[in-house]
Amino acid sequence: MLTHPLAHHQPAEAEGGALRLAPLPAMTKLDLRARDAMVERFGDVLDTALPTVPLTSTHNHDVSVLWLGPDQWLVLGGDVQAKLEDALADGFGAVTDVSQQLVGLELRGPLGFDLLACGCRLDLHPKALNEGFASRTGLAKADIILHRRPDDGGPVLWLFGRRSFSDYLWHWLLTAGREFGLRR
Amino acid sequence: MLLIHCPWCGERPESEFRSGGEAHIRRPDPANAGDAAWADYLYYRTNPKGAHVERWVHTQGCGRWFNAERDTVSDQFQRVYRMDEPR
Numbered sequence: 694m695l696t697h698p699l700a701h702h703q704p705a706e707a708e709g710g711a712l713r714l715a716p717l718p719a720m721t722k723l724d725l726r727a728r729d730a731m732v733e734r735f736g737d738v739l740d741t742a743l744p745t746v747p748l749t750s751t752h753n754h755d756v757s758v759l760w761l762g763p764d765q766w767l768v769l770g771g772d773v774q775a776k777l778e779d780a781l782a783d784g785f786g787a788v789t790d791v792s793q794q795l796v797g798l799e800l801r802g803p804l805g806f807d808l809l810a811c812g813c814r815l816d817l818h819p820k821a822l823n824e825g826f827a828s829r830t831g832l833a834k835a836d837i838i839l840h841r842r843p844d845d846g847g848p849v850l851w852l853f854g855r856r857s858f859s860d861y862l863w864h865w866l867l868t869a870g871r872e873f874g875l876r877r
Numbered sequence: 878m879l880l881i882h883c884p885w886c887g888e889r890p891e892s893e894f895r896s897g898g899e900a901h902i903r904r905p906d907p908a909n910a911g912d913a914a915w916a917d918y919l920y921y922r923t924n925p926k927g928a929h930v931e932r933w934v935h936t937q938g939c940g941r942w943f944n945a946e947r948d949t950v951s952d953q954f955q956r957v958y959r960m961d962e963p964r
Contacts, residue, residue, distance in 0.1 A: 747939065748886060748887075762885070762939035762940050763885055763941065765939075765940070814878065814892060814893070815889070815890070828886065828938060829937060829938050829939070829940070830889075830893065830937055830938065831893060831937045
């Protein structure tokens with residue numbers, strides 16, 4: 694069963710809906726390693742091609758695939774592990790369940806970029822960080838995977854940190870968010 | 878903040894990278910190499926003033942190793958190229 698170490702936290706919000714911080718529901722996360730023909734084979738199974746353009750992601754109705762490196766992807770959601778392992782068969786590649794290793798957080802609202810800018814050194818202008826953006830990077834002292842979801846009434850950012858860093862990330866975001874009116 | 882151009886991720890902050898020392902150091906053939914060749918391989922580096930070819934890794938990003946030519950005086954990166962590209 695998937696657990697979430699931050700599940701007991703209530704979402705924090707700023708007045709007017711400019712910023713909202715909440716733990717993401719627990720979801721399946723798979724780390725894929727593949728090259729050449731295996732990339733296509735995994736894409737067929739997922740019903741969406743693995744993104745080959747750096748810093749992008751692809752989606753179908755219940756699965757998102759994030760580019761992490763030229764031969765590495767993160768699959769979010771869905772029930773696809775067994776099917777991917779079948780597709781792997783005796784080929785070169787790897788399907789690793791990292792559901793419990795990574796803990797997800799969601800930032801909603803236009804101030805999410807400003808909040809991240811307090812501890813992340815990427816170019817976080819909404820135009821530089823397109824919808825679908827995906828990359829590993831750093832936030833404060835933690836390694837994170839940053840992913841911008843398709844807009845949903847405003848920008849939506851997903852952050853995935855290591856489980857042992859989840860409390861740190863949560864409290865760091867709450868503290869940094871005070872400046873932007875984020876209140877529990 | 879120094880920006881380093883990762884061959885895959887583009888311009889990223891220096892803090893996401895780690896340096897791996899001088900690039901293009903060839904391991905001698907164990908069957909024929911003498912002490913001098915091994916000493917050269919293990920301990921001696923060019924340490925130039927000016928253009929220096931180095932290995933870098935984008936640890937807090939795509940995780941790839943690549944080569945870069947950096948000016949040791951100005952700390953400017955002149956060129957980056959992938960491991961499978963010629964010097």
